Every structure is written in structure tokens, then in C-alpha cells.
Amino acid sequence: MQKPDPRTSSPPSFARKFLEWFCPPFLYEGIEGDLMEEFDTDVEELGEKRARRRYIFNVVRFFRPEIILRNKLSLQIMNTIMIGNYIKVASRNIARRKLYSFINAFGLSVAIAFCTLIYLFVQDERSFDQFHVNKDYIYRIHDTDFNPDKYKKGEADPYDRFAYLPAPLGTTALAELAEVQYMTRFSQGEGVMRYRDKIFKQRYANADSGFFKMFSFPVLAGDHAHLFRNLSDAVLTRETAKKYFGDEDPIGKIFTIDVNGEKTMRVAAVIEAPPANSSIQFEMILPIEMNPWFIGNRERWSNYSYPTFIQVYPDTKTESLQDNLNRLYQKYVPEETREWRERNLVPGFKPYEYGVTALSDIHLRKDVDWQKVSDPQYSWILGGIAVLILVIACINYISLALTTSASRRIEVGIRKVVGAYRKQLVQQFGFESIVLALISMMIGLGLVAIFLPYFNDFTGKEIVFTAASIFQVAGVALALSIVVGVLAGIYPSLYLSGFLPASVLKGTFTSRLQAGFTKPLVVFQFFLSASMIICSVIMYRQMKYVTTKDLGFDKEHVVAVGTQTGWNVQADRAVEQFRNAVKNDPVILHVAGANFSFDGGWSRNGFKINGEDKNAYVYRVDPEYIPLLGIELKEGRNFDSQLASDSNALIVNEAFVAHMNWTDPLQEHLNWKEDSTGQGAKIIGVVKDYHFLSLERKIEPMFMSINQKDVGYTTTILIRLAAGDISENIAHVQDTWTRLFPDRPFDYSFVDEEVARQYESYTRWLNIMALSTAFAIVIACLGLFGLAGINALNRTREIGIRKVMGAELTSIFVLLNREYIALALIAFVFATPVSWYIMTRWWLADFQFQTEVGWELFAMCMLGGLALALLTVSYHAIKAALINPATTLKHE
Incomplete structure (x- = not known):
């Protein structure tokens, strides 16, 4: 029988790992070598199976509980004591620097709150229809x-x-x-x-x-x-x-x-x-x-x-x-x-x-x-904004941590003298960063709870907290906090722990911080903020434009009421019955009928003329429709219900005339049904183009008819009210309606609100951008505040000398602030073309009719941004200018 080869045999791996776990590091190598030598001998003499059993027995025989107590438990106790010390020191430093701690915590909490809200938005977008089993x-x-x-x-x-x-x-x-x-x-x-x-x-x-x-x-x-x-x-x-x-x-x-x-x-x-x-x-x-x-x-x-x-x-x-x-x-x-x-x-x-x-x-x-669809691009854009705000928050933390680092140089020097390793100092300062981030998380979750209803209004969502979602949101916020704490604390902890104890304790250490790298970062922050400010202002200007532009008709004080009869002849009778009942009513100035109100639908017909495909929007109206809305007749006349021929007549808009290439439209006929043996419907009038569709679209060819058989029924009553108390006038109309039609509910809407509803998605996106811009501005200003603190600290000696030489407060104020004005100007120089390109090629491109984007808009945004930057940095400038030069020169 062939003996087993010790070179191909090995002891049980779990026994070796157990030995490595409990054995003191300085003894492990020798003990592990002796056990392996004995294992090889046992393999030759007793066989591999018995050798493996004896190896396990020898490992267990060497194990002593006091080894665990001496090596493991003591290390855990020491770690616990150190963590407790870290917590105590972190609490004291946070309490001692209340202003910076508040700014740091608030900046991080805003970033965490915004990222959490965006997470809820994206999660809701992606959760649609996921609850169906099939x-x-x-x-x-x-x-x-x-x-x-x-x-x-x-x-x-x-x-x-x-x-x-x-x-x-x-x-x-x-x-x-x-x-x-x-x-x-x-x-x-x-x-x-x-x-x-x-x-x-x-x-x-x-x-x-x-x-x-x-x-x-x-x-x-x-x-x-x-x-x-x-x-x-x-x-x-x-x-x-x-x-x-x-x-x-x-x-x-x-x-x-x-x-x-x-x-x-x-x-x-x-x-x-x-x-x-x-x-x-x-x-x-x-x-x-x-x-x-x-x-x-x-x-x-x-x-x-x-x-x-x-x-x-x-x-x-x-x-x-x-x-x-x-x-x-x-x-x-x-x-x-x-x-x-x-x-x-x-x-x-x-x-x-x-x-x-x-x-x-x-x-x-x-x-x-389809109904309730959403653009997936919104989720990507908002997710990108959330990441940028998180990065800005980390940059801000670094700037503010460096601003206060000089005051802790003696603490670092003493700790190093008494034996602290740099690794321990890095752990301490990093732990402080995580503690502050966790405090920020608690504030951030509070902000989420406060702002969630408003966020729902902005985004058109119905996000609610459930037991499951609360734990989920808390988990996301905790993960963000730890990531932010670690990322934001790495550089300050390495920088602070690198102070030389001899230089610090001898007083030869300078508090001047070489943190020039923060300037391009702050420019980047303000570039993002400036871009978002410009985009938000352009959005606001466009929405103001579409809601105030002359649409070619008078939408004020006009109420649309559904006849509630269905698509039948009863609808036309309801319009006429209501009109006759309020003929002498001073509150109701005008009544007209139409098949659709604005944003209430439309009908479009295609037809062939001389072998060429044509199409147009078709509206059923009555003769009161044009005068009620104040639509201008450019040529011809309005419908006349007393003329039988008008039942087969049409009134077209200017776009239709251009579509048909007519030079004298009042002499034209239109066989739009393609079933007439004659010339078709006579054109009796041309109205000036008006926006019967939203301003997203160009004015399309359209014609109006009073022909019930070919076009349909007037299922909507348009009512022009007299000026006065709106609620009282609506109540009066409702009383009249209830008296005439007691078996039909009174359901109304204002035409100006219907027009505004056409732009709901754009208004919602404007609100989201406004919220994002507000968050970005707040955090960017905090970053600028930190940079101003670093600069003021770096120039403490210079300011003291200048004051001794007779410099005035105003000159020192200008000296410290002109740098930030320059940084803000650089940011706006880059932000202007970028934001202009994005808005003209992306957002405004959806509208056929656009507001003008002139130089004055960018100038206004730039002046506003500069004023904001100046206001942010003034605190440090004024504080530095007011310090007694004897105090600064004594330490410098």
C-alpha cells in the first residue's frame, strides 16, 4: 500500500482559521509551524485522515479562554473607549463652533432632503403599474x-x-x-x-x-x-x-x-x-x-x-x-x-x-x-441635479472645515506629542464628519416631512409616507449621510492630521491655508446656480408670455357649462332654452353654444381637393359664438340663423385661406364632406387667426359651421358674465340652471382656467426647477461663505498691517470682496451661453410662440447673482475689517 505524500496533504482550513483568530499575532507563526510539522509526520506514520483529526485536537488543546480575554476583549474595550472619546470631542467641537456647525449641518441637510425628495419622485415614476400580479x-x-x-x-x-x-x-x-x-x-x-x-x-x-x-x-x-x-x-x-x-x-x-x-x-x-x-x-x-x-x-x-x-x-x-x-x-x-x-x-x-x-x-x-404619461428625461435631469447638489454640499463641507482648521492646530500638536498616530487623528476627524452628517440627516428627514406636501403640489404627485416607505426613505437618507460624511471628511481629516507638532507648539506654524483649489470649485458651484437661475427666469418669462399673450379672443369672465345631455339634439335645445331664459338678465351678458370649449377636445377632418390631401379642425358653433368671444371678422359676415342658406355655410380662419391658396375666399366653396354633387359649402366669412389650440402649436387651418347634421351638437354653453363679484355671479348662474334643468348637475369651468390648463406640465416643470434652483442657490451661497472665511483667515496679517497703516473699513471691504465678484462674473460668463442653448434648443422649442430672450434678461440675472454673492461674503469681510490689528499681529 502506497503511503500518502505530505506535500499534497493539508490540514482542515477551518481549524487553521480558528487558530489564526484566537492566537496572539506574535505567537501565531511559530505555533502554526510546529503544528504543520507534526501534521506532516502524522501523515507519513498514521495516514491523512488520522493526521487531520490529530491537527484539530492539537488546535483545540492549545485554545485558552484567557487568550481571548487578553487579546480580543481588551482591544474591543480600547476601541469602545476611543469611540466614546471621539463622540465627546466631536460634540464639544460642534458646540464650540455653533455658526459653522449650523451652516455645515444645514447645507448637508438641504442636500440630503433634496436628494431624498428626488428619490421619492423617481421611485414613484418607476413604480407605475408594478402592483399588478400579471x-x-x-x-x-x-x-x-x-x-x-x-x-x-x-x-x-x-x-x-x-x-x-x-x-x-x-x-x-x-x-x-x-x-x-x-x-x-x-x-x-x-x-x-x-x-x-x-x-x-x-x-x-x-x-x-x-x-x-x-x-x-x-x-x-x-x-x-x-x-x-x-x-x-x-x-x-x-x-x-x-x-x-x-x-x-x-x-x-x-x-x-x-x-x-x-x-x-x-x-x-x-x-x-x-x-x-x-x-x-x-x-x-x-x-x-x-x-x-x-x-x-x-x-x-x-x-x-x-x-x-x-x-x-x-x-x-x-x-x-x-x-x-x-x-x-x-x-x-x-x-x-x-x-x-x-x-x-x-x-x-x-x-x-x-x-x-x-x-x-x-x-x-x-x-x-395616453393619459398620465411622463417624460423619463425628467427623472434623469432631476437625478443629475440631485447628484450635483450633493457634490456641492461635500465641497462646501471641505471649505468650511478648512476655514476652522487653524484653530485646532494646538489640539493636533498635543495629541501627536502624547503619542497619537496620524491614522487615529484621521479617524477622529472623519468620525466628527460622520456625526455631523448624521445630525444633518435628522434635519433633512424633518425637511422632507415638511416639504413633501409642497413637493407633491409642485410635481403633481400623490406621494405619501407608509410604514414601508418611511423605513425605505430613512435607509436612503442614512446611506446618503454616511457617503457624504465619508467623502466630505476625507480631505479635511488628512489636512488637519498633517500638522507638524514641533511647528505648532513652538508657534512657528502659520494659519495661512493654501486652499486655492476651492476657487474653481466655487466657480463651478456658481456656474450651476447661475445656469439654473437663468433657466428658471426664462421659464417664468415664457409662462407669463403664454398666459398674458393676446390669443385673438377675450377669455375673461367667460364660463363654460356642459349641457349634460349627451351627444344629441337635446344639447342644442338646452343652449337655446338657457339663452331665452336669461335674455334680460344683467348678470349674464352673452350666451353661445359650441361643441367643444378650449382644452375640452376638438375634431379634425381630412378631405381631398383637386387630388390634393387637405385637413382642418372643425367646430360646431352658433351665431353668438364669434361676438361672445370677441373674435375679429377680417372679411365677410357672421352666421345668421334666419338665413336657411347659412346652415350649409362656413367661416374659416386666415390659416385655412393660406392652406387652400385662396386669393378671394368669399368667392370660394368647400366640398369638405366629399359627397356633394354641387360646389360644396359657401365661405361667408374669414376670422382673424386666434389661438383655439395651445401656444405649443402653430395656428392650424380651421373652419366653423352651424350645421347640426354634418358637424354635431353644441354640447357646451359659453356664458359671458358681467364684471363684479365672481362667486355671486356664479351662484346666480347656478340658480338659473337649477331652475331650468333640475335633473342635471351644474358643472362649469372658466375659459381662462381652461387655457391655463393646457400648460400644466410646463408649469409643473417650472415649479420643480424653481425648487431645485432655490436649493442650489442656498448651498452655493454656503460654499461661498466658506471660501470667504478661508480668504479672510489667509489675509489676517495683511488686514492688520493695512489697518495700522491707516486703511479705512470701506477699502478693506472692497479688497476682500472684489475677488468674489470676479468669480461670480466668470461663472455667469460661462453660464449665459450654456443656459441659452439649453432653453432655446430644449424647452422653448416646444412652443411655436416664444418670448424674447434678450440681453437684458441675462443682465438682470447676473446683477441678481452678483448681489447675492456680495451679500453672502459681506459677513467675513466686515468681521475681518473690524478685528483689532493688535490682536492679529500679535499672533501672526
Whole structure:
């Protein structure tokens, strides 16, 4: 039998590690060598297995508890004593330097608070629709349509994408595609809901029964398994049920809802309301068949009105799913529709195809028209701003720590003389930095709690603290605090611990600090702050411009009231009935009817003239519409309801005249329905261009008609009120409405507020930028304050000599401050072109009509920034100038 080779055998690794752990370092090498020598002998004589057992026995035999007590416990006690000493010294230094400690803590706390708020914002953005159990298998279908106008403009992505699709697509996909497990169409509307004496305008959603199988909205009460088996079933959220039925059990309750005709419904279930981070929102769900236009569109592949969701089986390939959806397009969409899409096609581009978006990606996909979408760029920009503010806070800490370092030179010298190592001093000063950062964290969390409601208002969010989120936020804040404490404390701790004890204690050490590297950092800080100031001012100027610009009509004191009748002839009758009732009312000056109010929707028609494709926005109005809004007639006349011929007449805007290349529009006719055997509709007037859409868009071709049959119904009543108390006038209008239409709720909005709502997303971004700018300015000013302190400390001797030689306070003040004015000027010189480029190429580019960005705007921002910088540094300048020169020269 062959003997084992000691060279290939080794003792148990855990025994060796145990020996290394408890054995004193100065004995370990010798003991470990003796044990290995004995192990090799045992391997040759007894075999490897017995040798390994004997090695373990020898290690355990050598172990003594007193070794642990002598080596490990004593070290832990010593570390505990040192940490306690660190805490005591840190507390004393923080208390002794109250001003600098406050500034440091406040600067860090602001940075931590801002970063935490941005974390909450980004987390909320990315949390949309994540709560659905089947989120990985649910997709929303959209279409991708080639847009020749975008191609002509040179856009990189010349396609339009819409989530509104033909009604039969969903049922056909469910029936013919093997990948599809469930399907639901989802549309939204509003009607008048009645239960006993309660009458409210009620928003609702229409969906298929597959909705409840796909989405994780818990059904709280009622039928869980067979919802929408009956077309009279209705599903209400808990809040909606409470509004109508109070504390009564809502299940089985009967109510009516008027949506283009009154329908009787029964409450079949109560469902949990969707959370704020849901892309799908509803207050009530009715069967898709209750959509008043669904029956007529059930089999129409040419009507695009129904968002469609599908749930697929696991392991479904997205590419294969899209290919199969496009086969349905080729199979079922009429040939003339496909040919029409291919008329203006550019070689190399597809005319039309279906695509899908995963449910969890819907919220951050802004290129597809949908509710509650967001630009993912906002998260990246805000995240970048948060990181920059955190870096600025670290820079500020370094500057302020260096400002106070000279006063601790004697402390450092004494500690080194009595035996302190530099490593221990680095640990001490670093520990002080972390302690201050943790104090800042507590202040920062307090600021988060205070500012969260305002932050929600700024961002349009509904972020709330839950038990889980509080621990999460606290963890993020703690991590930020430790990172900031370590990063911000590294350089000051190395600098302070590097003082030579002999120089310090002999008095030959100078307090002049070579911290010139902070100047470019402060320039960088002010560059960022100046850029944000300029961007915020430009945003403010643009929003002021769009809200005060002459829109071509008078929007003041105009109220829009929905007729609440649905899309039918009753709407026109309601407008006329209300007008007749207030004919002699001094509070109501004018009444007009329209199919849409501003920001309330629009209708656009395409038509072919002489073989050329044309399109225009179409509005149904009555003859009072133009005079009520004060729209200027450039040519021709207004509608006259007494003239039968005017029912087939049109009034167009200047943009339409240019679109048609007309030279004498009053002699023209327009066959916009493409079904007339004659000339078409007569043009009787041309209005001066007015902004019926937001200022993001150029003024498009548009025409108005009073033709009920071709254009639709006047479902909105516009009311011009007399000047006076707004609340009293609205109450008067409501009383009149209730008297005339007791079975319809009074729901109104001011036209000027509707116009303002068109810019909500921009206003929200302006608020976010204003908040970010305020934080950046505060922290940058703290950094400048620290730099001013370093400079004043460096020039203590010079100031003393100047004062002895007769220098005045004002001259010393100018001497110390001109450097910072120069730094601020440099920052603005760099910030001006950068901010101008960003705003003109990014933000203002979204608006067709823009405010002027002239030199005076940049000059105003620069003067404001310089005044802020001067105010910040004045404290140190005045303090240094007032010091008794005898005191400074004595120590220097």
C-alpha cells in the first residue's frame, strides 16, 4: 500500500482559521509551524485522515479562554473607549463652533432632503403599474402611422403612435391568436348619474369582462367571478359607492346614468380604487356595450376609439406577437384604407403597423398618446441635479472645515506629542464628519416631512409616507449621510492630521491655508446656480408670455357649462332654452353654444381637393359664438340663423385661406364632406387667426359651421358674465340652471382656467426647477461663505498691517470682496451661453410662440447673482475689517 505524500496533504482550513483568530499575532507563526510539522509526520506514520483529526485536537488543546480575554476583549474595550472619546470631542467641537456647525449641518441637510425628495419622485415614476400580479404578461396595443409632414420636417422618427384602435381588434386577437389569453377594451366618458335625490356628473370607464381577470384591482364586495355577465352590471369604487349610497350596502342598488340616453344599472360589485401610480384610472366601470357608440363600431375596422389591452401566455415572444397582430391588419382592415395610407408613403418606411407596450412601461412612454404619461428625461435631469447638489454640499463641507482648521492646530500638536498616530487623528476627524452628517440627516428627514406636501403640489404627485416607505426613505437618507460624511471628511481629516507638532507648539506654524483649489470649485458651484437661475427666469418669462399673450379672443369672465345631455339634439335645445331664459338678465351678458370649449377636445377632418390631401379642425358653433368671444371678422359676415342658406355655410380662419391658396375666399366653396354633387359649402366669412389650440402649436387651418347634421351638437354653453363679484355671479348662474334643468348637475369651468390648463406640465416643470434652483442657490451661497472665511483667515496679517497703516473699513471691504465678484462674473460668463442653448434648443422649442430672450434678461440675472454673492461674503469681510490689528499681529 502506497503511503500518502505530505506535500499534497493539508490540514482542515477551518481549524487553521480558528487558530489564526484566537492566537496572539506574535505567537501565531511559530505555533502554526510546529503544528504543520507534526501534521506532516502524522501523515507519513498514521495516514491523512488520522493526521487531520490529530491537527484539530492539537488546535483545540492549545485554545485558552484567557487568550481571548487578553487579546480580543481588551482591544474591543480600547476601541469602545476611543469611540466614546471621539463622540465627546466631536460634540464639544460642534458646540464650540455653533455658526459653522449650523451652516455645515444645514447645507448637508438641504442636500440630503433634496436628494431624498428626488428619490421619492423617481421611485414613484418607476413604480407605475408594478402592483399588478400579471404585469409581465399584459400589453397595450398601439398603432404606428407614417406621417409625411414629420418626414418633410426632417424628424428622425416620422411616425404617429396612438393607443386608440378599432373595436373588433381585441375580440379578433382573442379568437385567432394563440398567444392571447385575455383581452379588454378600455374607454372613458362621463354622464349624469342619479340615485333618488342625488344627481352628479359622473366619470366612468367602459371595459370587457377580461378587465377583472387581467388587472389586480381587488373586488371588495359583490360578484367576483361573473362580472358583466349582464349588461346592466356596474362596478363602483368604494369612494363612488359612498358618495351615492352612504353607509347602505351598495350591492344590488339600482341607479340610472344618462350617457346619450338614460340607462338603468345595478351595482354588481365594489372595487378598490386605483392608486395614484396606476396608468388606468376610473371611478366606475360599465360594460363596453354601454358605450353609446360601441354598438355602431363593433365591427368597424375604420373607427379608432378603443384602447385595447391583452394578456399573453408565459414565454410569448414580443416580436412574434406583433407579427401576428399585423397579419390581422392585413386580413381585416379594408383594402381602400390600406391603399389610402400608402398614398404618401416614402420608400424605406412602413405605412402602418401595430406595436405593443408592456404594462409597466406605459407611464414612461410619452410617444404614444395616453393619459398620465411622463417624460423619463425628467427623472434623469432631476437625478443629475440631485447628484450635483450633493457634490456641492461635500465641497462646501471641505471649505468650511478648512476655514476652522487653524484653530485646532494646538489640539493636533498635543495629541501627536502624547503619542497619537496620524491614522487615529484621521479617524477622529472623519468620525466628527460622520456625526455631523448624521445630525444633518435628522434635519433633512424633518425637511422632507415638511416639504413633501409642497413637493407633491409642485410635481403633481400623490406621494405619501407608509410604514414601508418611511423605513425605505430613512435607509436612503442614512446611506446618503454616511457617503457624504465619508467623502466630505476625507480631505479635511488628512489636512488637519498633517500638522507638524514641533511647528505648532513652538508657534512657528502659520494659519495661512493654501486652499486655492476651492476657487474653481466655487466657480463651478456658481456656474450651476447661475445656469439654473437663468433657466428658471426664462421659464417664468415664457409662462407669463403664454398666459398674458393676446390669443385673438377675450377669455375673461367667460364660463363654460356642459349641457349634460349627451351627444344629441337635446344639447342644442338646452343652449337655446338657457339663452331665452336669461335674455334680460344683467348678470349674464352673452350666451353661445359650441361643441367643444378650449382644452375640452376638438375634431379634425381630412378631405381631398383637386387630388390634393387637405385637413382642418372643425367646430360646431352658433351665431353668438364669434361676438361672445370677441373674435375679429377680417372679411365677410357672421352666421345668421334666419338665413336657411347659412346652415350649409362656413367661416374659416386666415390659416385655412393660406392652406387652400385662396386669393378671394368669399368667392370660394368647400366640398369638405366629399359627397356633394354641387360646389360644396359657401365661405361667408374669414376670422382673424386666434389661438383655439395651445401656444405649443402653430395656428392650424380651421373652419366653423352651424350645421347640426354634418358637424354635431353644441354640447357646451359659453356664458359671458358681467364684471363684479365672481362667486355671486356664479351662484346666480347656478340658480338659473337649477331652475331650468333640475335633473342635471351644474358643472362649469372658466375659459381662462381652461387655457391655463393646457400648460400644466410646463408649469409643473417650472415649479420643480424653481425648487431645485432655490436649493442650489442656498448651498452655493454656503460654499461661498466658506471660501470667504478661508480668504479672510489667509489675509489676517495683511488686514492688520493695512489697518495700522491707516486703511479705512470701506477699502478693506472692497479688497476682500472684489475677488468674489470676479468669480461670480466668470461663472455667469460661462453660464449665459450654456443656459441659452439649453432653453432655446430644449424647452422653448416646444412652443411655436416664444418670448424674447434678450440681453437684458441675462443682465438682470447676473446683477441678481452678483448681489447675492456680495451679500453672502459681506459677513467675513466686515468681521475681518473690524478685528483689532493688535490682536492679529500679535499672533501672526
